[in-house]
Amino acid sequence: MMVLYSGTTCPFSQRCRFVLFEKGMDFEVRDIDLYNKPEDISVMNPYGQVPILVERELILYESNIINEYIDERFPHPQLMPADPTMRARTRLFLFNFERELFSQVSILEDRNEVDAKTQEQARQKIRDGLAQIAPILTKNKYMLGEEFSMLDVAIAPLLWRLDHYGIELPKSAAPIQKYAERVFSRPAFIEALTPSEKVMRR
Ligand SMILES: N[C@@H](CCC(=O)N[C@@H](CS)C(=O)NCC(=O)O)C(=O)O
Structure with a gap:
């Protein structure tokens, strides 16, 4: 097991x-x-x-x-696409999530060690990063389209923590909120x- x-x-x-x-x-x-x-x-x-x-x-x-x-x-x-091109694109996205967003998440998780200015910069970078992703979600149900995938898994813990981290998204990121609710309502997410x-x- x-x-x-x-x-x-x-x-x-x-x-x-x-x-x-x-x-x-x-x-x-x-x-x-x-x-x-x-x-x-x-x-x-x-x-x-x-x-x-x-x-x-x-x-x-x-x-x-x-x-x-x-x-x-x-x-x-x-959860990873079957097609090699889509798999490669998914891995690239996962890499970008780590570089652009989760590097900042790690700063916010480490809050005792990090000064207020660095924390605020991290929040701002997350806001900007999510605003860039938002247009994908105006059309798509999930990150890759109709199918739930590893990308949705990877980003969900950040979306769940936005309030907790003190991050308010700009209006332009509204599609992200709707998308997040869709992911949060999955039985596995709740469990x-x-x-x-x-x-x-x-
Ligand atoms: N890149 C790692 C990050 C893991 C990570 O940052 N874990 C934190 C908790 S959220 C941890 O174990 N921190 C304890 C420590 O560094 O001493 C992953 O994706 O698994």
């Missing part, structure tokens, strides 16, 4: 919980206290971070790498929320 070491408020862990519930297979989630990390976390992941996935002798870290493994191991429903995440959004 797969075991996921997960942070109860960690957006990256939320991505993996979301995929595990979408697949509807057997797994165990172990909550890790990030303020008092067990020693084995740094043994399994040299960067000392969650999420970490363990399946027999396989140990994986990095949320997107974990999620691609789960997707290949349990192909239904498939994957921890009690601490449930209270992040009213």
Whole structure:
């Protein structure tokens, strides 16, 4: 059985919980206290971070790498597109999400260590990044079109935390709000929320 070491408020862990519930297979989630990390976390992941996935002798870290493994191991429903061109485009998008948006999310998650000005810059970069993505969602039901995919999984934890991070989107980003509600209403998304995440959004 797969075991996921997960942070109860960690957006990256939320991505993996979301995929595990979408697949509807057997797994165990172990909550890790990030303020008092067990020693084995740094043994399994040299960067000392969650999420970490363990399946027999396989140990994986990095949320997107974990999620691609789960997707290949349990192909239904498939979250990476089947077509090589679309798969490559999806990976490029995932890379851009990390570079443009989730680098800023990490700054906001690290709030004790980071000064107010850097936090405000991070919020602004997220606002700008999401405003750029918004036009895609005026036509599309999900990021790639009609089909729910890994891109929706990857971005959802950020959209869930916008209020929590103190980020208000500009009017031009309205399609994002509608899209977010669509993703948040998926049964797997709701099942994957921890009690601490449930209270992040009213
Ligand atoms: N790029 C990593 C980011 C993981 C990450 O930042 N995890 C944070 C919690 S949200 C963590 O474990 N922090 C503990 C630490 O760095 O000591 C991923 O996608 O999995």
